[in-house]
């Protein structure tokens with residue numbers, strides 16, 4: 001709703017009231033109409049102040065309403081009505097003015113913001129464009145280049161930048177409300193014509209075409225295949241070249257096209273699932289609602305390799321004091337230097353005062369951890385070493401200290417067996433670089449207590465990460481699903497494809513990088529080490545093992561051979577690609593002839609592998625593993641899997657996540673294709689459709705949000 005009150009000085013105050021973010025629901029829009037009409041008709045009122053309850057102006061249109069039939073008055077005529085008012089309307093921007101919220105403020109004649117406020121036309125992040133006049137008013141207000149950037153990225157703009165750009169008229173450190181009321185009194189009675197943005201012309205650079213072309217190039221790099229940012233560019237072009245009314249028509253046409261697109265649906269799904277992941281539950285009845293997290297006043301990180309350094313920076317950035325532990329003086333010194341320079345860069349970039357960072361101390365002595373509330377072990381993936389550390393921690397740390405391991409796939413229960421209090425052992429799987437990546441898999445072993453889960457999830461929130469609770473199995477959710485995906489990529493090379501062909505298909509699907517580029521970036525030796533550990537290659541491999549088979553299943557030794565010949569990826573200048581210039585991947589003729597030799601050595605008939613086959617075999621095998629994970633109860637819901645993939649594995653947001661994508665493609669089609677590929681490759685068990693997928697198809701392929709109920713009938717590992 002919107003509350004109306006008249007205050008001394010002939011001012012009407014209209015307060016948007018729809019907790020938690022004052023979204024413009026049907027009821028709110030109706031109330032705005034009514035109250036603005038009342039204020040304009042009231043002879044006693046000379047100016048109107050529009051604000052939001054609880055220190056937030058407005059979080060935009062109500063996203064929940066997008067999936068329902070449209071009811072109530074639309075936004076566009078409502079905002080036009082405000083702009084047409086003869087009485088000045090002053091928007092008070094506190095907290096946020098996002099999407100339709102900022103568009104509403106742009107319809108007002110003046111905008112006064114609190115210094116802590118943020119504004120933005122965020123619709124593009126939901127697969128839409130600012131279709132309540134935002135694409136037409138913002139370029140008129142601040143010029144085409146700045147508006148283009150804000151509209152196509154959806155980025156949050158601070159109040160300081162907003163006043164510099166001219167989006168708001170004034171910023172104040174004190175009460176924006178009081179400032180706005182006083183200001184409204186000074187402009188009461190003035191003609192409002194010059195303040196109506198619809199009557200302005202957008203300041204436009206001479207080289208408009210090259211500006212727009214440049215934006216499209218950046219969009220293709222950033223979010224290949226996404227429709228909304230491209231539509232945003234078209235709408236801004238309309239603002240630059242057409243009268244307001246025609247520009248608005250174009251905006252509406254583009255919105256109608258986006259609104260019904262699968263991409264908008266996928267991105268809105270991502271918005272809600274990301275928030276839902278915080279509401280974790282376990283089958284024992286423990287949940288975010290009934291389990292209290294322990295306070296974390298001091299933390300420790302063991303191991304200052306790539307992951308440990310990033311974790312220490314993340315903790316410090318959240319204001320948590322950290323003790324960083326290494327085993328050797330040399331490593332400790334190098335770690336300290338790297339962490340300190342990362343923190344300096346961070347504070348410069350984010351404008352964080354040193355005082356807000358948690359202090360970091362460095363030590364070789366584990367006994368210094370006796371007062372820590374939480375320890376994160378981030379040493380090599382070596383079970384014996386990890387067990388040794390957890391055993392020592394048990395004797396050094398306080399009995400209630402939470403002991404976390406950053407393993408990316410080892411058995412949490414086995415690690416916990418070395419601790420005297422296994423219920424306080426939990427996996428906190430960070431993603432590299434740990435101070436940048438948003439995802440945190442919180443791995444719950446069979447003995448992990450609810451309080452340990454709650455504390456790790458609370459930590460994720462403090463670190464501004466997205467925590468997702470998963471069960472204990474090799475690779476957990478994310479890395480486990482990657483295995484069949486990468487295996488298919490190797491098999492496709494064996495059968496005739498080239499790395500650049502596979503990568504191109506995946507990049508056109510929307511991944512920022514294809515799988516072979518990713519492997520070159522992270523280093524081929526990472527997977528090699530774990531295959532050696534598992535006895536799939538290297539000294540532990542039983543003599544006489546067939547080169548392309550392990551345990552009766554197909555195996556590709558291709559990555560092992562590359563590693564053995566010193567091709568470890570970018571760091572050695574060659575891997576699946578050649579890197580003559582730093583980080584620039586070029587197809588390598590050597591690899592091409594190596595693959596030809598390899599195929600003839602093993603009698604493989606090379607064939608032309610089509611793009612559909614590349615995409616389907618890579619993605620459907622990954623999705624199939626997702627269904628197995630659901631069936632085994634390793635993930636609580638398909639939504640959790642999707643959050644993991646979108647926030648940790650570069651799955652394109654406009655495709656929702658692997659499980660959502662499977663549903664969009666059609667579960668019967670996924671099943672049919674998996675059956676087909678399994679028939680043609682019976683030695684690849686990963687291609688055999690999971691029984692969960694079959695069950696869902698048999699039940700008529702219900703939408704993703706209904707799968708959870710079916711999954712609960714299976715056992716859960718959480």
Ligand SMILES: CC/C=C\C/C=C/C(=O)SCCNC(=O)CCNC(=O)[C@H](O)C(C)(C)COP(=O)(O)OP(=O)(O)OC[C@H]1O[C@@H](n2cnc3c(N)ncnc32)[C@H](O)[C@@H]1OP(=O)(O)O
Pocket residue numbers: 020021023059060061062063064075096098099100101122123126128129130131132272275276
């Ligand atoms: C026909 C259309 C014509 C015109 C175009 C206009 C389009 C739009 O306006 S689209 C919406 C644009 N708005 C946004 O993109 C803002 C989205 N929200 C946020 O970014 C954040 O929620 C926030 C910064 C506003 C607040 O962040 P925070 O304090 O961290 O809280 P949460 O994100 O956890 O949100 C709390 C709660 O509110 C729900 N919610 C937030 N925004 C909306 C919204 N616009 N519509 C509906 N619901 C919203 C969010 O889902 C959370 O709900 P739960 O507690 O149930 O999870």
